[in-house]
Amino acid sequence: MASDVISSERVEGTNVYNVAGDKLGSIDDLMIDKQSGQVRYAVMEFGGFLGIDTDRYPLPWNMLKYDTAKGGYVVPLDKRQIEGAPRYANDAVPDYDDTYRTNIDKYYGL
């Protein structure tokens, strides 16, 4: 882990935990600003079974902190926050336009 970079393939599939250590889900995908190459959202997968009928939660990248002990990302969100969080079904990916992105950021107080 000496390197300052991480591959997208390693990020995808990494578990996401809350501060209490409960697993919330795992990273399925990253949403990247086309122009700048900045990762804006890590899309967390949760629910369903073997990837079927799972929901996708776009989490602002800056909210994720990697925890080497847990081997996963930790986000400062409680269960109630996740339950009300922006989400979509895997077969209904929204257009990540300004409005949608503003909604996500507002929800997380950014």
Next chain:
Amino acid sequence: MASDVISSERVEGTNVYNVAGDKLGSIDDLMIDKQSGQVRYAVMEFGGFLGIDTDRYPLPWNMLKYDTAKGGYVVPLDKRQIEGAPRYANDAVPDYDDTYRTNIDKYYGL
């Protein structure tokens, strides 16, 4: 394509062409700055057969321009530049430390 973001899953597998329109390879992976979330390199796969014995070429993200007509990325590199470019075998991913990153950037004149 109205959205300003693109998913890592869509970038992975996208073809890379030179300015003349020749296919150079395809994107296999992205190398992301852990702290900032900035994509530093798109790792191009080339050679081999069905993913076996292919080489990986880390290309600075800023060098890739998406061409909607081609449905892929275009990089301003000729064959000779690619032949001499930094590369590694898939089973020998180097540590992307400062030295390695500087070598890549220098090779591409960045």
